[in-house]
Amino acid sequence: MTEPTALKIEHITLPNRYFVAPMAGVTDRPFRQLCKRLGAGYAVSEMVTSRRDLWNSLKTSRRANHEGETEPISVQIAGTDAQMMAEAAAYNVDRGAQIIDINMGCPAKKVCNKWAGSALMQNEPLALDIIEAVVAACAPHRVPVTLKMRTGWSQVERNAVRLALAAESAGVAMVTVHGRTREQGYKGFAEYDTIAAVKAAVRIPVVANGDIDSPQKARDVLRYTNADAIMIGRAAQGRPWIFQEMAHYFQTSEMPQPPLVRDVKQWLLEHLADHYSLYGEYAGMLSARKHIGWAVRQLPGGEAFRDEMNTLQSCQAQVTALAQWLDRLAESNERLPLLTLNESYAN
Numbered sequence: 063m064t065e066p067t068a069l070k071i072e073h074i075t076l077p078n079r080y081f082v083a084p085m086a087g088v089t090d091r092p093f094r095q096l097c098k099r100l101g102a103g104y105a106v107s108e109m110v111t112s113r114r115d116l117w118n119s120l121k122t123s124r125r126a127n128h129e130g131e132t133e134p135i136s137v138q139i140a141g142t143d144a145q146m147m148a149e150a151a152a153y154n155v156d157r158g159a160q161i162i163d164i165n166m167g168c169p170a171k172k173v174c175n176k177w178a179g180s181a182l183m184q185n186e187p188l189a190l191d192i193i194e195a196v197v198a199a200c201a202p203h204r205v206p207v208t209l210k211m212r213t214g215w216s217q218v219e220r221n222a223v224r225l226a227l228a229a230e231s232a233g234v235a236m237v238t239v240h241g242r243t244r245e246q247g248y249k250g251f252a253e254y255d256t257i258a259a260v261k262a263a264v265r266i267p268v269v270a271n272g273d274i275d276s277p278q279k280a281r282d283v284l285r286y287t288n289a290d291a292i293m294i295g296r297a298a299q300g301r302p303w304i305f306q307e308m309a310h311y312f313q314t315s316e317m318p319q320p321p322l323v324r325d326v327k328q329w330l331l332e333h334l335a336d337h338y339s340l341y342g343e344y345a346g347m348l349s350a351r352k353h354i355g356w357a358v359r360q361l362p363g364g365e366a367f368r369d370e371m372n373t374l375q376s377c378q379a380q381v382t383a384l385a386q387w388l389d390r391l392a393e394s395n396e397r398l399p400l401l402t403l404n405e406s407y408a409n
């Protein structure tokens with residue numbers, strides 16, 4: 063097996079073909095940066111609303127903050143009005159976005175009730191209006207526009223191929239397909255036949271997404287769909303080194319050993335420092351809990367530590383507790399002793 067090579071989105075070259083998926087509330091700048099440092103070839107920001115009245119909110123301005131982020135800077139936008147989406151694209155390009163991604167994949171009610179996210183897949187003319195307006199806004203800046211979608215609205219309305227073809231004709235530079243319908247939410251399993259059909263239909267790069275949680279699964283999905291790249295969401299929560307594992311596996315055809323506990327400690331503490339500096343003391347302490355929880359949940363004693371850590375009330379207390387807990391773990395384990403060997407470590 064050879065390592066997947068670089069991938070081009072128009073004039074922008076990505077170093078590899080394993081990407082971290084946009085996840086609202088997770089893939090903020092510090093987490094994206096951590097994933098990139100640990101080997102992710104590409105990271106899209108959490109979605110930024112097209113509602114101008116919210117652009118100055120703390121939440122949106124944090125989402126539009128790309129200080130120190132490894133290029134290319136890619137920003138996902140969500141909305142239901144073509145003109146507003148075009149303005150949102152231009153606004154983010156002004157703030158450093160080098161790629162604009164249109165969200166037609168998110169099933170959240172908050173997004174879908176307003177006809178945004180994956181709900182747009184049910185209204186192809188509107189979806190296309192939005193795509194054309196965003197492409198027109200980005201073209202003068204040489205900013206590629208990409209699209210993230212699902213396989214369709216429902217089991218009987220799987221229109222991903224039609225929409226991908228229309229998007230390609232309208233100037234979209236890459237399409238990511240999550241192998242579930244909007245109706246499914248996150249239930250059931252991702253299917254890869256529709257992704258393979260999209261790949262067979264278009265000439266632009268296609269990214270396969272959904273339930274990829276190990277390098278072996280990535281290889282299988284790439285082979286099955288013939289996709290150009292894969293995108294990992296939930297499996298990267300608490301395990302951003304999965305991208306390093308991808309690189310190792312694609313280079314050697316062998317799974318690496320679990321990472322050294324001392325490396326994991328360093329990565330997590332650096333991530334926390336970056337996280338606190340973006341969110342500040344109180345908000346940072348609260349939102350760091352989920353990242354710490356995800357990282358320790360698969361380790362012996364991790365659940366108990368998580369309960370204890372959730373009672374701590376300052377960033378410093380979190381840092382000290384995590385550092386001490388990992389130091390104790392390192393006394394008896396040089397490498398991360400995973401509790402439930404998930405498949406990726408099993409063979």
Ligand SMILES: Cc1cc2nc3c(=O)[nH]c(=O)nc-3n(C[C@H](O)[C@H](O)[C@H](O)COP(=O)(O)O)c2cc1C
Pocket residue numbers: 083084085086087088108109138165166167168210240271272273274293294295296297
């Ligand atoms: C917490 C969470 C937040 C998400 N937020 C977004 C989002 O803002 N935009 C988007 O396009 N997809 C979003 N997604 C969907 C993911 O990008 C991805 O398509 C989905 O999780 C399937 O990939 P996975 O099985 O690797 O997790 C989100 C998923 C999760 C779990």
